[in-house]
Amino acid sequence: EADIYQTPRYLVIGTGKKITLECSQTMGHDKMYWYQQDPGMELHLIHYSYGVNSTEKGDLSSESTVSRIRTEHFPLTLESARPSHTSQYLCASSEQGARTGELFFGEGSRLTVL
Amino acid sequence: AQRVTQPEKLLSVFKGAPVELKCNYSYSGSPELFWYVQYSRQRLQLLLRHISRESIKGFTADLNKGETSFHLKKPFAQEEDSAMYYCALRDFNKFYFGSGTKLNVKP
Numbered sequence: 001e002a003d004i005y006q007t008p009r010y011l012v013i014g015t016g017k018k019i020t021l022e023c024s025q026t027m028g029h030d031k032m033y034w035y036q037q038d039p040g041m042e043l044h045l046i047h048y049s050y051g052v053n054s055t056e057k058g059d060l061s062s063e064s065t066v067s068r069i070r071t072e073h074f075p076l077t078l079e080s081a082r083p084s085h086t087s088q089y090l091c092a093s094s095e096q097g098a099r100t101g102e103l104f105f106g107e108g109s110r111l112t113v114l
Numbered sequence: 115a116q117r118v119t120q121p122e123k124l125l126s127v128f129k130g131a132p133v134e135l136k137c138n139y140s141y142s143g144s145p146e147l148f149w150y151v152q153y154s155r156q157r158l159q160l161l162l163r164h165i166s167r168e169s170i171k172g173f174t175a176d177l178n179k180g181e182t183s184f185h186l187k188k189p190f191a192q193e194e195d196s197a198m199y200y201c202a203l204r205d206f207n208k209f210y211f212g213s214g215t216k217l218n219v220k221p
Contacts (some may be wrong), residue, residue: 031207043200043211050207058208090158094115101165101204102144105158 002027006091006106013081014114021076021109023091032074033103035090036060043090049074081113117141120212122159127191128220135142135186137175137201146204147184149175150211153197161186161199171195191219 004025013019025032030051035043045058051066063085064078074093078085091106117140127133139145149161162170164177164184175186184201196219201212 033209035211040213042118042213045208045210048208059210101148101163101209102160103150103158103202103209107157 004091004104004106006089006109008109009107010110010112012112012114015080015082017081019078019081019111021089021091021111023074023076023106024072025074025093025104025106026072027093027104028071029093029095029104030071031094033092033094034058034064034069034074034076036062036068037088037090037108047076048092081111083113086093086111087114094106115213116142118201118210118212120201120215122201122215122218124216124218126218129193130190133188133191133195133217133219135199135201135217137184137186137212139182139201139203141182141203141205143205145177145184147175147177148202148204148209149173149184149186150200150202151197152200158200191217193219193221195219 002054007022022040028033036046037043046060046062047066049055055066064076066076089109092103094103119138146166150158151164152158173188177184198214198216200214203210
């Protein structure tokens with residue numbers, strides 16, 4: 001079934017640890033996005049990709065990095081987690097050139113850094 | 115800079131009452147606007163888009179360029195409409211979201 005998957009759903013980790021949030025989609029979409037959302041706040045775009053080997057930073061500065069080696073996979077990495085990184089991270093995808101503008105979201109990864 | 119503002123964090127109405135969730139935007143051009151919804155324990159999903167001029171689950175939204183608004187309306191709210199609603203603006207391949215309004219429909 002075509003879908004977008006995020007793992008882990010929840011992660012509690014200590015300061016200084018390296019973490020990778022996984023995002024995979026089986027929808028065949030070229031465009032993928034990472035949003036960061038704090039409770040009661042808007043979603044902030046932190047990274048996006050238009051296709052393999054294409055990655056761009058979003059409008060909200062983030063210490064995280066991303067890679068896009070395969071179309072279906074768009075992992076986000078924090079080399080050294082800090083309490084300020086505690087947030088929910090949402091992955092999304094959409095079709096290239098689509099005028100519908102529909103974003104398909106994963107279930108999110110809630111990160112807590114102690 | 116593109117901005118989407120949803121002034122209400124929480125909106126509570128009784129079942130059967132009309133509901134209007136406000137959204138204002140700032141954009142230097144012709145905007146593409148959307149409403150996304152997140153029901154309890156579900157992921158964020160598209161509700162409707164202004165270019166389609168559609169009514170989904172009884173909801174409609176009209177783009178008012180003069181007031182730079184895209185308010186979401188439903189004449190008779192149902193309990194199953196209780197959810198978080200996000201207004202979004204698309205600028206080429208980027209999407210900008212408001213902070214969301216939680217709609218609570220009371221029986």
